[in-house]
Amino acid sequence: xxxxxxxxxxxxxxxxxxxxxxxxxxxxxxxxxxxxxxxxxxxxxxxxxxxxxxxxxxxxxxxxxxxxxxxxxxxxxxxxxxxxxxxxxxxxxxxxxxxxxxxxxxxxxxxxxxxxxxxxxxxxxxxxxxxxxxxxxxxxxxxxxxxxxxxxxxxxxxxxxxxxxxxxxxxxxxxxxxxxxxxxxxxxxxxxxxxxxxxxxxxxxxxxxxxxxxxxxxxxxxxxxxxxxxxxxxxxxxxxxxxxxxxxxxxxxxxxxxxxxxxxxxxxxxxxxxxxxxxxxxxxxxxxxxxxxxxxxxxxxxxxxxxxxxxxxxxxxxxxxxxxxxxxxxxxxxxxxxxxxxxxxxxxxxxxxxxxxxxxxxxxxxxxxxxxxxxxxxxxxxxxxxxxxxxx
Amino acid sequence: xxxxxxxxxxxxxxxxxxxxxxxxxxxxxxxxxxxxxxxxxxxxxxxxxxxxxxxxxxxxxxxxxxxxxxxxxxxxxxxxxxxxxxxxxxxxxxxxxxxxxxxxxxxxxxxxxxxxxxxxxxxxxxxxxxxxxxxxxxxxxxxxxxxxxxxxxxxxxxxxxxxxxxxxxxxxxxxxxxxxxxxxxxxxxxxxxxxxxxxxxxxxxxxxxxxxxxxxxxxxxxxxxxxxxxxxxxxxxxxxxxxxxxxxxxxxxxxxxxxxxxxxxxxxxxxxxxxxxxxxxxxxxxxxxxxxxxxxxxxxxxxxxxxxxxxxxxxxxxxxxxxxxxxxxxxxxx
Numbered sequence: 001x002x003x004x005x006x007x008x009x010x011x012x013x014x015x016x017x018x019x020x021x022x023x024x025x026x027x028x029x030x031x032x033x034x035x036x037x038x039x040x041x042x043x044x045x046x047x048x049x050x051x052x053x054x055x056x057x058x059x060x061x062x063x064x065x066x067x068x069x070x071x072x073x074x075x076x077x078x079x080x081x082x083x084x085x086x087x088x089x090x091x092x093x094x095x096x097x098x099x100x101x102x103x104x105x106x107x108x109x110x111x112x113x114x115x116x117x118x119x120x121x122x123x124x125x126x127x128x129x130x131x132x133x134x135x136x137x138x139x140x141x142x143x144x145x146x147x148x149x150x151x152x153x154x155x156x157x158x159x160x161x162x163x164x165x166x167x168x169x170x171x172x173x174x175x176x177x178x179x180x181x182x183x184x185x186x187x188x189x190x191x192x193x194x195x196x197x198x199x200x201x202x203x204x205x206x207x208x209x210x211x212x213x214x215x216x217x218x219x220x221x222x223x224x225x226x227x228x229x230x231x232x233x234x235x236x237x238x239x240x241x242x243x244x245x246x247x248x249x250x251x252x253x254x255x256x257x258x259x260x261x262x263x264x265x266x267x268x269x270x271x272x273x274x275x276x277x278x279x280x281x282x283x284x285x286x287x288x289x290x291x292x293x294x295x296x297x298x299x300x301x302x303x304x305x306x307x308x309x310x311x312x313x314x315x316x317x318x319x320x321x322x323x324x325x326x327x328x329x330x331x332x333x334x335x336x337x338x339x340x341x342x343x344x345x346x347x348x349x350x351x352x353x354x355x356x357x358x359x360x361x362x363x364x365x366x367x368x369x370x371x372x373x374x375x376x377x378x379x380x381x382x383x384x385x386x387x388x389x390x391x392x
Numbered sequence: 393x394x395x396x397x398x399x400x401x402x403x404x405x406x407x408x409x410x411x412x413x414x415x416x417x418x419x420x421x422x423x424x425x426x427x428x429x430x431x432x433x434x435x436x437x438x439x440x441x442x443x444x445x446x447x448x449x450x451x452x453x454x455x456x457x458x459x460x461x462x463x464x465x466x467x468x469x470x471x472x473x474x475x476x477x478x479x480x481x482x483x484x485x486x487x488x489x490x491x492x493x494x495x496x497x498x499x500x501x502x503x504x505x506x507x508x509x510x511x512x513x514x515x516x517x518x519x520x521x522x523x524x525x526x527x528x529x530x531x532x533x534x535x536x537x538x539x540x541x542x543x544x545x546x547x548x549x550x551x552x553x554x555x556x557x558x559x560x561x562x563x564x565x566x567x568x569x570x571x572x573x574x575x576x577x578x579x580x581x582x583x584x585x586x587x588x589x590x591x592x593x594x595x596x597x598x599x600x601x602x603x604x605x606x607x608x609x610x611x612x613x614x615x616x617x618x619x620x621x622x623x624x625x626x627x628x629x630x631x632x633x634x635x636x637x638x639x640x641x642x643x644x645x646x647x648x649x650x651x652x653x654x655x656x657x658x659x660x661x662x663x664x665x666x667x668x669x670x671x672x673x674x675x676x677x678x679x680x681x682x683x684x685x686x687x688x689x690x691x692x693x694x695x696x697x698x699x700x701x702x703x704x705x706x707x708x709x710x711x712x713x714x715x716x717x718x719x720x721x722x723x724x725x726x
Contacts, residue, residue, distance in 0.1 A: 016401065016405075017405050017408075020402065020405055024423055027426070027430075029419075029422065029423050029426055030419075030423075034414065034415065037414055038409065038414055041412060041414055047717075049667070049716075049719075050667045051667075052667040052668045052670070052671040053667050053670070053671065053716055053719065055671065056670075056671045056674065056675070056712075056716050057713060057716050057717070059675075060678075060709045060712040060713050060716070061709070061713055063705070063709045064705070064706045064708075064709025064710055064712075064713065065706075065709075067702075067705030067706045067709060068705075068706035070702060070705070071702045071703065071705075071706055103717070110713065110717070213400050213401060214400050216404070218400075218401055219401065283432070286432035288437075291434070291437060292437065295437070295440075295441070314452075314455070315452050315455035315456045315459065316452070316456070317452070318448045318449075318451055318452030318455070319448070319449060319452030319453055319456060320452075321445075321448055321452075322444075322445045322446065322447070322448030322449030322450070322451070322452055323445075323449055324445075325441060325442075325444060325445030325448060325449075326442060326445035326446060326449060328441075328445075329438050329441045329442040329445055330442070332434075332438055333438055333442075336434065336438075339431035342431050342432055343431055343432050343433075343434055344431035344432070344433055344434070344435075345433075345434060345435055345438055346433060346435060347433060347435040347436070348433035348435065
């Protein structure tokens, strides 16, 4: 897959290099002249306007495609909807490739909209064709769904490898997970295995993603990998969470009220331990994503416990937990005023300045032609995945 | 937001930079060392947890107070809210930067947040007093205008844009409330939105004027953004409502007004290099033009609506996309 990428690899690597240089300059490790020299040696060379223009481009491209879908439907009243959809998908892919090669679009909102529209048209086309050739009654329709997912997965995988879009990454993961769950549920033991498989798949995927930064094409897939990490970690936690397993089990059996599940003990262990593992690893590896998800998971674990074994009335619980949280955070802020154990309470000097709509708007709109000011292109590469998608 | 670069990629980049002669090897080593030893900042995580704790505490206490209101008594609660409000305000007042018509150096984070909190507590206190004791009686206009009268001076005194936005919102609420009852007397069956639109339009135009003036007269120039953003949206939404609700001849006037305001936004966007205003101007102008096209088509032949409309929508979207992509050339932006 050396030449399978749609965008030139240097667009991604140069963006990442500039972002790193900007961060070093903010921390005083580079002089502004050195940073400017690095920026000159790593030109961007692609078209990605300010965030508001990206939103506008995405909206109007999407709107134009949707309304041209109407037009297509009208033209192909004779040829059938399938022909119209196939033509729309082909047109979108053609326009997308042309926009990247000749227009040098790189997640400008325009190419995002074309990509999503093409994939949406393919998905609709597959679904129509399956319904046409397998007009199946209820018990067989599960097979038709399975077939649709199985056909959609390679399409999405190819699109992910070629365009490295974060939203496509999320869709690919969702389709793969749904396919796996449906396959498992065909078997009789599938319902019992499902949560364990979920925990294992999430953990396995996360471990594999951890190997990828070694690859030279990592910057190209950086934002897609980040999205996949979020989803993998969320899958591991949620598949092991007692509340999710118990209520999911009841929903699969069609029960109104959930009863105690078989093998409850390991799920209580997962519910208690996984957040702590995330928090511990996040603090040790200096991994902001693990840390944030660990906090969220811990909150959900407390909710899970309270859901089945509430001791205090909610108002008292909230008051006491809030007081403990405030006191604990204030203590941590004071304790970490001096860096300890590799942690600090001070803001990261390399990070872009704190989010402020006005500063944000200014940073987005001041587009200096050569020397990059701090905040120029707002983090460049790492926000790349954002593109128009991040704004929605 | 993904982490900037993992260790491997950083090492690779540093080697590249040294190879290209952009960095002396010693400095590259120093950067790698700094990357390895720099402490991990949990600043925003701790702040988020603190915020969560405050919300939990406030919510829990609120419910507890509500459940025990009979034993605590209203005066105690009102006194408590007033006390907290005064404390927050006193802190913000003590730590504010001295007044200037320019942009004041930013106050501490705590002072900034506490000023907003004291403003929100002021609104709750006023609501409490009105609901419980009816201090304002039937003078709803006064009750809604009071926050605006308090917040505007505060925003200027503390150089605080969030409080300015609060003040503008309070002003809009005042316009809405003091006009709505009139609608019932003036027109038994008319659209109340139509009645409300004219004052809203005036308010929006007034805010836009305030924004332009603050820029021109150098009186808190950085407030112009807030004034213009809120004002132009209010004015354009009101003008659009009037356009939709007016018959033939009058509609032309409102349509021209919408287009004029949208053109004004594009003009301002070009001057201030702000793509947000550009996006707003284009979206409003597009909506107005599209509305006019379909209204004219619907007035005539219905077959024409289908055939022209089907071509109009994609073609116009393509035109807007073309405009966006070539915006620098078209508007001669730097």
